[in-house]
Amino acid sequence: MSRAGIGMIAALGLSTSIASAQESVEVLHWWTSGGEAKALQVLKKDLEDQGVSWNDMPVAGGGGEQAMTVLRARVTSGNAPTAVQMLGFDIKDWAGEGVLANLDELAAEEGWEDVVPEALKGFSKYDGHWIAAPVNVHSTNWVWANKAIFDELGLKQPTNWDELIAALDKIKEAGYTAVAHGGQAWQDATIFDAVVMATGGPDFYQASMIDTDPDALGSDTMKTVFDRMAQLRTYVDDNFSGRDWNLATAMVINKEAGVQFMGDWAKGEFLNAGKVPDTDFLCFRFPGTQDAVTFNSDQFVMFQVGEDRRDAQLKLASAVMSPSFQSAFNVVKGSVPARTDVPNDDFDACGKKGMAELAAANDKGTLFGSMAHGHSVPAGVKNAMYDVITAHFNGEYDSATAVEELVNAVESAQ
Ligand code: GAL
Numbered sequence: 001m002s003r004a005g006i007g008m009i010a011a012l013g014l015s016t017s018i019a020s021a022q023e024s025v026e027v028l029h030w031w032t033s034g035g036e037a038k039a040l041q042v043l044k045k046d047l048e049d050q051g052v053s054w055n056d057m058p059v060a061g062g063g064g065e066q067a068m069t070v071l072r073a074r075v076t077s078g079n080a081p082t083a084v085q086m087l088g089f090d091i092k093d094w095a096g097e098g099v100l101a102n103l104d105e106l107a108a109e110e111g112w113e114d115v116v117p118e119a120l121k122g123f124s125k126y127d128g129h130w131i132a133a134p135v136n137v138h139s140t141n142w143v144w145a146n147k148a149i150f151d152e153l154g155l156k157q158p159t160n161w162d163e164l165i166a167a168l169d170k171i172k173e174a175g176y177t178a179v180a181h182g183g184q185a186w187q188d189a190t191i192f193d194a195v196v197m198a199t200g201g202p203d204f205y206q207a208s209m210i211d212t213d214p215d216a217l218g219s220d221t222m223k224t225v226f227d228r229m230a231q232l233r234t235y236v237d238d239n240f241s242g243r244d245w246n247l248a249t250a251m252v253i254n255k256e257a258g259v260q261f262m263g264d265w266a267k268g269e270f271l272n273a274g275k276v277p278d279t280d281f282l283c284f285r286f287p288g289t290q291d292a293v294t295f296n297s298d299q300f301v302m303f304q305v306g307e308d309r310r311d312a313q314l315k316l317a318s319a320v321m322s323p324s325f326q327s328a329f330n331v332v333k334g335s336v337p338a339r340t341d342v343p344n345d346d347f348d349a350c351g352k353k354g355m356a357e358l359a360a361a362n363d364k365g366t367l368f369g370s371m372a373h374g375h376s377v378p379a380g381v382k383n384a385m386y387d388v389i390t391a392h393f394n395g396e397y398d399s400a401t402a403v404e405e406l407v408n409a410v411e412s413a414q
Contacts (some may be wrong), residue, residue: 022051022053023051023052023053023309023311023312023315024052024053024054024055024309024312025047025052025053025054025055025082025083025309025312025313025315025316026055026057026081026082026083027054027055027056027057027081027082027083027084027085027300027316028057028059028067028070028071028074028081028083028084028085029057029058029059029067029084029085030058030059030060030061030062030063030064030066030067030085031058031085032058032060033062033244033245033246033265033268033269034246034268034269034272034273035246035265035267035268035269035270035271035272035332035333035334036265036268036333038268038272038332039268039329039330039332039333042325042328042329042332043316043319043320043325043329044056046319046322046325047312047315047316047319050315050319052312052315052316057070057081062184062186062187062244062245062246063184063186063187063372063373064085064086064087064090064374065186067084067085068086068090068379071084075099075303080099080303080304080305081303082302082303082305082309082312082313082316083300083301083302083303083313083316083317084300084301084303085135085298085299085300085301086132086298086299086300086301087296087297087298087299087373087374087375088123088296088297088369088373088374088375088376089123089374089375089377089378089379089382090374090379091123091124091126091131091132091299091301092123092126092378093378093379094301095126095127095131096126099303099304100126100131100132100301100302100303100304101131101302101303101304101305101310101313102129102130102131103129103130103131103132103133103302103314103317104129104130106130106314106317106318107130110318110321112124112130112321115339115340115341116134116338116339116340117137117338117340117362119295119297119362119367119369120134120137120297120299120338123297123299123375124299131301131302132299132300132301132302133299133300133302133316133317133320133321134297134298134299134320134338135297135298135299135300135320135326135329135335135338136297136298136326136329136330136333136335136336136337136338137295137296137297137335137336137337137338137358138263138264138265138295138296138297138298138334138335138336138373139263139264139293139294139295139296139336139354139357139358140190140193140194140262140263140264140294140295140296140370140372140373141193141194141197141285141286141289141292141293141294142261142262142263142264142266142283142284142285142286143157143259143260143261143282143283143284143285143286143287144249144252144259144260144261144262144266144267144270144281144282144283145157145252145258145259145281145282145283145284146252146253146255146257146258146259146280146281147278147279147280147281147282148255148280149171149174149176149255149258150258150282152174153170153171153174155167155170155171157282157284158287159287159288159290160287160288161198161199161228161287161288163287164287165231167258167259168232168235168258168259171235171258171259172235176255176256176257176258177235177236177237177251177256177257177258178235178236178257178258178259179232179235179236179257179258179259179260179261180236180237180248180249180251180252180256180257180258180259180260181236181240181243181248181260181261182240182242182243182244182245182247182248183236183240183241183242183243183390183393183394184242184243184244184245185386185387185389185390186372186373186386187245187248187262188229188386188389188390188393189371189372189382189385189386189389189390190261190262190263190370190372190373191229191232191261192225192229192371192372192385192389193205193209193294193370193371193372194261194286194289194294195225195228195229195232195286196208196209196222196225196371197286197288197289197292197294197368198228198286198287198288198289199221199224199225199228199288200216200221200222200225201292202291202292202365202366202368204216204219204221205292205294205368206368208222209368209371209376209377210368210369210371210376210377212377212381212410212414214407214410214411217403217406217407217410218403218404218406218407219403222403222406223399223400223403226392226399226402226403227399229389229392229393230392230393230399232261233393233395237257245262245265245266246266246269248260248262249262249266249269249270250269250273252281253269253270253273253275253280253281261286263296263334263370263373264283264334264335264350264354265333265334265335266334267283267334267350267351268332268333268334271332271334271348276348277348277349277350278349283349283350283353285357291360291361291364291366292361292366292367292368293357293358293361293366293367293368294368294369294370294371295358295367295368295369295370295375296369296370296373296374296375297338297375298335299338300316300317300320302316302317321339323337323339323341323342326338326339326342327342327343327346327347328346330347330351331346331347331348331351334350334351335354336351336354336355336358337355371385372386380413380414381410381413381414383413384409384410384412384413385406385409385410387409388402388405388406388409389402391405392405
């Protein structure tokens with residue numbers, strides 16, 4: 001071969017190695033609403049500033065069910081993404097399959113152990129090893145209300161069931177949709193979590209949603225929970241079936257509906273629409289759950305990847321855990337930081353309230369994993385509960401039948 005030829009090959013080799021030096025991460029997630037996408041942009045930019053390109057793999061569908069189906073297919077075909085947004089017990093399931101990466105070295109270097117709350121570590125670590133980086137803590141027992149409607153009708157924030165019903169009646173009588181809701185199983189279950197807590201209190205939530213005690217699941221209190229779900233059903237509009245959660249939030253934003261019962265990712269939609277807490281909208285705890293918090297935490301779970309992708313993966317994990325990212329991201333997302341050492345200075349009124357109430361619930365022992373969002377029971381049991389809750393919400397079962405079905409469905413899913 002001529003000298004020129006060798007030179008050319010060398011040059012080509014060089015350019016190939018320059019091309020492969022461009023690091024990238026492929027991230028599977030379900031953050032596709034306006035507010036969610038805006039929050040994720042903070043992370044994309046952080047990585048791009050470090051020279052790591054972002055290969056986006058969005059799978060729409062709040063709560064992440066569709067995303068988990070896509071993930072299964074990817075891993076089965078031997079092509080796992082770098083990182084995956086995941087919730088609670090799903091993380092444990094994947095860890096059990098032995099396909100996740102080990103983040104111990106990075107965690108030790110950056111002192112994660114001291115700043116991540118115990119409730120989250122239960123999911124970020126498996127068999128004592130770090131396998132995920134927690135992005136946030138969301139809480140799910142919130143009410144999002146249109147302030148103009150509340151002012152117009154002289155409504156105060158309800159603090160118990162009767163006050164809630166009285167407020168919903170007034171909103172309905174005034175010609176608005178009282179409850180903005182999307183009829184999807186995870187959304188029905190999000191309301192169910194709150195009604196369980198409001199009706200039976202923290203001990204009942206623990207017994208039924210976490211310990212799955214058949215006595216609690218089959219109790220008169222559970223019958224009241226289903227009765228209350230049926231009552232709430234009378235306040236949704238005719239087109240609720242299948243509606244995405246962010247479209248329900250938009251109904252409150254646009255003064256078509258009075259309230260939405262939803263996790264604090266709803267706040268991201270209000271902010272994205274230029275709305276201000278306490279001026280345009282109100283955030284308060286689901287009536288009767290003022291002293292308790294049901295939470296879920298989005299974590300970026302790292303899959304085992306080849307050596308060539310490892311460095312970018314660690315950069316992603318480190319970016320997620322940085323205090324400045326945890327503040328900047330969660331301010332936009334509606335959640336609160338997954339580290340205990342992040343100041344609340346940049347958070348708005350709802351965010352400050354969320355941070356304070358989370359800390360208080362943690363101290364009081366009234367912080368519980370959300371069933372609807374995969375933090376109280378494994379997916380099989382959760383899905384069994386979803387089926388019964390949704391069938392009842394859609395009028396297929398009366399409350400007494402729903403109680404029986406719940407006991408049976410949970411028993412056979414375990
Ligand atoms: C939750 C997730 C939130 C939010 C919501 C709706 O499961 O934790 O971050 O994205 O779904 O998509």
